[in-house]
Amino acid sequence: MKKTLASDNYAGTSPEIIEAIAKVSNGHQGAYGADDATKEAIEMFKRLLKEDIDVFFTMNGTGANVTALSSVCPSYGAVITSSVAHINVDECGAPEKFGGFKILTIEKEDGKISPEDISPFLVNLGEQHWSQPKVVSITQATEYGTVYTCEEIKAIADFAHQNNLLLHVDGARISNAAVSIGATFKEMLVDTGVDFISFGGTKNGLMFGEAVIFLNTSLSENYKYLRKQGMQLLSKMRFISAQFVALFDGDLWKKNAEHANKMAQLLAEGLQKAEGAKVTQKVQANGVFAILDPKVIPILQEQSPFYVWNEQTHEVRLMCSFDTTEEEINQFITTLEKYQVVEA
Template structure:
């Protein structure tokens, strides 16, 4: 078969640009033999339920889906009545990068809050968490946080617990977008449940694609509060309604089992985080280079001297994050190498005349 791309090419635009981890590919191939029941009634999806309970507790229930946007829309739909709204950071993926899917497909009003670092706090949530009983206002009945955030920052378990307690006291439920959950767990040196189930999160979008999967995510119901509202039952029907029910679900579940039944999720995230730390350290002394946010996971947000980004982009592809501030985003992933990082750092130095 003709190779249509340069297999050695590396970039820093997104952790979605990387290929599939060989262990995940092997798991897909292993799932390919014989026949298995469709729509989730298969051995691999059953094993995924066991793995999810091992990580998140005995009450956890997983619903595999195709992609992160689908996971977020489904999770929020399952939490909310038709008149419900969700409070999120203005920078949240559900607000900025999902093409309006939560609102257009999910029918969910987003109540967004500006934040200095991508993180909500109880005080920031209260800017939009009001108006219950007012028939003229969409009712704020859920909060969505992202771990790690779109700005590469992290919530501690204590910060999430404070948010969860605040939200629950107001009769709201808490959703976590965990597209980069593994990167957060590694950075916090904590088990996955420490800042999810044990911190009071009610429902989770569990990521796989950014951490070495071909295309695999899951909605995971975590709390008794969500169960009491029959969120799991709602997901059974909403997943089909939203075209996220895979007929050959074993191939999605097999990927998530490969990642989370063992330490592959951790190994991949540790490497990606380490490459981001190496990149920041390699350019932080370049004159004119500064950083908009701490580098706490696998993303580096750098402000470069005028013209530097365009010159570096002649060799490495990456995105402007805030062009008006000359701010770029560099994302590292499971297959980013030290040589990749060092070559990008050299290009930045040369372009900056350092």
């Protein structure tokens, strides 16, 4: 089957993950998390982050985000986030429908928000006619492939806490972000003051499954009920948990993320040298955004499907995965350069 640059969701599953799933399929184990793999995965998260956390596994990223936010934000509340955040544009209104709260958005060219961006939303705190901000949600890495530094996250967390807000991290590509800035998960999430996180695995080699982690355990009291109500409680949970065990064992998470990021850098370098192409965002994780000649886009998509991010400007999104190869990147660039030569 043809590989693509459309999304890291298109990629297959790491062989180590497949092996882990097969291994826990033998015999019977307790359901709904009462199994050895779930206990081991939780202990691994505690070693990576800190001992005092609560970990809950979910079936997918939307489920993780929606149930996590709904557990701390009342229906009269609001979540402040980037305009391109997944919870705003790619979850079919699930956060608002399931949680009942309002999403307040901030327009930023690189998808990264700051305390200064959040401040205007706080002028009506206590005003009964307005939805009350309760949570700030950032995406790490962002939907534009940019990455928050630890200092930037801490600044947002400090500002949020000073204003009685919580900080949530949508970590769909959290491993790519950690590799990008050379930080441990503890440095990036615990030491900065993040309250809770949706920890992604699917985009980094897992078959399925994410985790909701409360670094502030005072927030997690009722989450297990919302997870069940939100249809995210998998009965055979060991098939999610075992994947995370394999992901962390031997630093597979790091190997996969490093490779995907490296392929994105290689792709960006090729695009920057190619006539008629313009990289539009800093390439810090595994995504590359670029403006291409509209005539070449269909030709390239035939070779390696990808999405057009902005139809008006012909900006495209090219995503690299743990199984993207240098050969595929080189073929993509060669096709682009060949087209440009023909048109010159």
